[in-house]
Amino acid sequence: MNSSDLKKTAARLRLDVMEMVFDVQDGHPGPAFSVAEIITALYFGGIMNIRPHDPLWNERDRFVLSKGHACPLHYAALARSGFFPTEELFSLRKIDSRLQGHPFMGKTPGNDGTTGSLGNGLATAVGMAKGLVIQKKESKVFCIIGDGECNEGIIWESVMAAANLNLSNLTVFLDNNLWQSGGSVEAVSGICDFQEKFETFGWNTLCIDGHSFKEIISAVQSSRPMKDKPTVIICSTVKGKGLPFMENDNSWHKRVPTQEQMDIAREILGKEAV
Numbered sequence: 001m002n003s004s005d006l007k008k009t010a011a012r013l014r015l016d017v018m019e020m021v022f023d024v025q026d027g028h029p030g031p032a033f034s035v036a037e038i039i040t041a042l043y044f045g046g047i048m049n050i051r052p053h054d055p056l057w058n059e060r061d062r063f064v065l066s067k068g069h070a071c072p073l074h075y076a077a078l079a080r081s082g083f084f085p086t087e088e089l090f091s092l093r094k095i096d097s098r099l100q101g102h103p104f105m106g107k108t109p110g111n112d113g114t115t116g117s118l119g120n121g122l123a124t125a126v127g128m129a130k131g132l133v134i135q136k137k138e139s140k141v142f143c144i145i146g147d148g149e150c151n152e153g154i155i156w157e158s159v160m161a162a163a164n165l166n167l168s169n170l171t172v173f174l175d176n177n178l179w180q181s182g183g184s185v186e187a188v189s190g191i192c193d194f195q196e197k198f199e200t201f202g203w204n205t206l207c208i209d210g211h212s213f214k215e216i217i218s219a220v221q222s223s224r225p226m227k228d229k230p231t232v233i234i235c236s237t238v239k240g241k242g243l244p245f246m247e248n249d250n251s252w253h254k255r256v257p258t259q260e261q262m263d264i265a266r267e268i269l270g271k272e273a274v
């Protein structure tokens with residue numbers, strides 16, 4: 001896809017998320033919107049080597065959404081990629097659905113990581129990356145973590161292990177939207193300079209605009225020659241990006257739109273998606 005088509009796709013995925021959350025009256029739209037361009041680039045920008053008709057293809061690249069509460073956006077990307085019918089998106093958070101409120105790899109076609117307990121997804125991704133090295137596979141592992149999620153000790157244990165294991169097949173996107181459930185990341189944990197921290201742990205680090213397809217795709221390409229280090233792409237993002245009434249309003253971490261807000265969302269995102 002070219003840049004214009006990627007933008008349309010990101011708008012479509014955001015609108016899917018709003019429709020899903022509105023339908024089931026539950027979910028996390030704000031944290032999903034901040035990673036819309038990252039996930040769109042992974043699935044539609046030529047980054048991930050996957051086969052939607054064969055979700056368990058052994059040579060596939062893996063993706064783990066460690067900030068699992070953003071999963072409606074990932075579900076929308078999987079459906080729009082052809083892993084399952086788009087009508088199934090409306091089964092989100094319902095009894096016996098394949099689309100649980102947090103990702104469950106045993107249920108959802110195309111989902112490589114059971115997450116939601118924050119921090120564990122990165123540990124899973126590190127284990128996968130090491131496993132692929134042992135098997136001498138060319139497959140890559142991509143993982144998205146949140147800035148608030150970096151409060152978790154297991155994140156830093158995983159960061160330390162990945163560097164020590166020289167996992168150059170692991171690329172982590174850090175969704176640096178400056179907010180977490182309980183408030184601003186700066187106020188809650190005081191973690192600010194992620195680049196310095198990851199570099200100290202021995203990672204290859206890049207800082208980009210997480211809503212720029214050009215920067216996301218070129219960051220992944222530029223990290224490819226790395227031979228002995230994992231890469232973190234620190235993405236400056238806006239929580240709720242895409243709808244003016246949601247942007248940087250942390251009450252949208254977990255919130256359901258009103259009918260009036262849905263009308264606005266359909267108007268704005270519906271136009272962008274065409």
Ligand SMILES: [Mg+2]
Pocket residue numbers: 146147148149175176177178179180
């Ligand atoms: Mg955050």
